[in-house]
Amino acid sequence: MLITTLHETVFEYAQPIRGTWTQARLWPATDEHQTCREFSLSVDPMQPLHESCDYYKNRVLTFNIWPPH
Numbered sequence: 001m002l003i004t005t006l007h008e009t010v011f012e013y014a015q016p017i018r019g020t021w022t023q024a025r026l027w028p029a030t031d032e033h034q035t036c037r038e039f040s041l042s043v044d045p046m047q048p049l050h051e052s053c054d055y056y057k058n059r060v061l062t063f064n065i066w067p068p069h
Contacts (some may be wrong), residue, residue, distance in 0.1 A: 027059040
């Protein structure tokens with residue numbers, strides 16, 4: 001069975017903010033029960049994504065947005 005999932009997270013603020021630091025734990029796991037064939041994450045405004053793993057071996061994507069937005 002092939003399942004496709006689309007998830008959107010939107011942050012809205014009452015006024016512009018100067019910086020954010022965000023961690024996204026959205027990457028589906030690949031294990032003996034499932035295989036993630038494709039994953040992508042887009043950030044607007046576009047920022048470099050830094051990948052790491054947490055204690056539970058979840059993939060974590062971290063990004064910063066410093067200009068006011």
